[in-house]
Amino acid sequence: MNDFNLPGFYTLFAREVWRFLKVSIQTILTPVVTVMLYLLIFSSVIANSRQMLPGVDFLNFLVPGLIIMAILQNAFANSSSSLFQSRLNGNVTFVLLAPISDFEFCLAFVGASVVRGLCVGCGVWLAAGCFVWVPPVRPLLALALAVTASIALGSLGLVSAIIADKWDHIAAFQNFVIVPFSFLSGVFFAVSKLPLFWRRVSLGNPFYYLVDGFRAAFVGVSEMPPGLSLAVAVVFSLLSFAWALRLLHKGSNLRA
């Protein structure tokens, strides 16, 4: 790593950001609208009197969870769909021909996932302001968790795009892994309200720590110590990144 192709990395990163901005209706507006629909339903159907965490109204409880869930899903979608489409079209070849290392390659794609995650996260947060304004009490913690969550899911997006042989596989990974894990991570409910068995299962779900820690950064109350959540998030993102890097290094499906 003594030489780093900075312009090459930066160009690839810029390309990835540029790509999702070119289709921003789909990549930014759609997830924001989706979350607005959730909020519309929950705010009119569910009584605000029920508190999931002591002293926190339900909508205030819900909004940070929805923000981080949108970040997770969009960070994943960005790298997975971009790389997989490049593989299908064959144009990933042009990057592979360039003097760009595996590390630079991963970093550029994951970096773009982070930008997409933050764009969607901010969009959701601002839009949710129409229903309830939840300013973060610890903005730096919120930012750190948003970034680490995006790194983790952006890396997993790369992993799935490298392993997949058809769009179906990407969709399966998204619908059978990412979505269930993020729904079961305490976005809509407090895990402490679950039966003991499911509470134990949740403790093994890294998404749970991301959601719980992120909520702590907004409302100041959480089930787990925020420091632990941040530590889990960092380890989770590093492991995911290492996995993507390893696959790329092996060449799997990219270099024969």
Next chain:
Amino acid sequence: MAAVKVENLGKDYGSLRALGGVSLEIGEGEFFALLGPNGAGKSTLINILAGLVRPSRGRAAVAGFDVRRQWRKARRSLGVVPQELAYDPFFTVRELLTLQAGYFGCGRPAKKWIDELIGRLGLEEKADTLMNHLSGGMKRRVLVAQALVHRPAVVILDEPTAGVDVALRSRLWVFMRELNRAGHTIILTTHYLEEAENMCRRVAVLNRGRLAALAPLDELLRRYSWRMLHLKLRSGSCGRLPPGLAELVVKTSGPEIVLRLHRDRDPLGGVFEELEAAGVRFSDLRIHEPGLTEVYHELTAEAGS
């Protein structure tokens, strides 16, 4: 220093031996043709040089840089026009070329060169068109431009003229000649043998993953020792052909016969003397000297059997 040097290079896909121990050296500034039937291993060899395929055995270097150990320098020295029509549907031609230049770390200074490439390849009108709105031939032009965007010392074109119209074909070759004269090494694969014959001074023929020939073009042409003599006979001469010559006739159509003559054993002078002695008279004659096509067929058939 060699532009390309491969030593005992091999690639297996499972049990399939795509490339079986190829060694060759291509000098700086050469215009070189890599020929061979479908599946011979041409693209495999090229993709190893480009770092897209990892060799199972042997070594490869571009401009003196090992493609595995000094991959960054090797890739900077190499521009490849891939065989498959791959393109990025999100971007316009100019955006794509700018990105490609950026990957190689030559961003802003490349702008003028990109404009020149767009002009040279006849892409001016399409420069701001999205890639997926281009025709197949236009996409192929963009592939060529992409390969040249970082001014590589070695340029490899893997079937660059498949699906390209006549005008661009000649335009492309003029451009390649110019690059070659400016010192770039050009390596091309093609199934249009006359292209290779017109452009290249040295030729390698691959067959089933092995080198069937590696020689200067004229030497290769000389190796093929047969030529065809077409004679248009006057009426009544046909039956008089002496038995020694009748054996050499490979084709008869109406008054015209074709004799297959060996360059050394059947000198033309001798043939004409024999004809005259036998009273065979003809009204017209044509000699067909062998081209790369004949040599190629012999080489690939020989090695195949």
